[in-house]
Amino acid sequence: MNKNEVIDILNFRHACKEFDPNKKISSENLEVIIEGGRLAPSSIGIEPWHFLVIENQELKDELSKVCFGGKTQIPTCSHFIIYLTRTPKEIRSDSEYINYLLKDVQHLPDDYASNMRNFMKSAEDMIGDDENMQSYANEQTYIALSSMMLSAAMLNIDSCTIGGIDRDAVEKILIDRNLLDKEKFRVTVGCTFGYRVHDSKPKLRQPLNEVFTLVK
């Protein structure tokens, strides 16, 4: 890929406000988008996310009523992804999930796993209380979100982050459908994916020379 192609992809991605309800993302492309999240980086490799990929129209319509930032996007999109993030209890160094991650996913020998747990414990002590731990975990989930939007753009698939949500109401809907266990996960953000109906506007951004300082 050359540099113009990279810039084209970055410009292609925009906050798409309305999708063509008749155009659905193929399962092959959806898998690539999800890979964008699965392969995203996270602090100490904790992968605190889970992606609820909603294609059920009735559920999308219901959720759109409590997501003020996604009134047109959620009902028209092909897939609405709700980004869940593990709770502080789940990502503490002595949790079952961290044990699974170190042993079954990363295949660390016992002494390495124990060192990693100690390292995680010192990070945890620095981060502090549950509120800070949840924010720390949410930050990782946003990185996965960004990676998924860019993966989609590479496939000419549009997206729109939906941060304008009533979290409590969304969580209630998910709990009622047995899609969320609040002890383990909380809702962080949403993102709609699909195909645009309107052309995007040129990007309005600060000039390049104002957003960075090169230190030689």
Ligand SMILES: Cc1cc2nc3c(=O)[nH]c(=O)nc-3n(C[C@H](O)[C@H](O)[C@H](O)COP(=O)(O)O)c2cc1C
């Ligand atoms: C964390 C976050 C939350 C956002 N929430 C919403 C939202 O609820 N509804 C919406 O239409 N756009 C939302 N956006 C899109 C931004 O408004 C948009 O990315 C920004 O204005 C820049 O425009 P562009 O993405 O088209 O380049 C959100 C973006 C981010 C990063």
